[in-house]
Amino acid sequence: MPRLTWEHTEDIGLALYEKFPDVDPLKVRFTDLHKWVTELEKFGDDPKGSN
Secondary structure (H helix, E strand, C coil), X not given: CCCECCCCHHHHHHHHHHHCCCCCHHHXXXXXXXXXXXXXXXXXXXXXXXX
């Protein structure tokens, strides 16, 4: 199974929506969003590689 990287923005967005369907993405702090992305089961990129 291919791992998600920072370049898979649409797939990351869909995975986060599935995991947090009731969260308004415009009200999420960057630090929380970063943590959620790096904790996704399919995420396999360097956490320091975000921008």
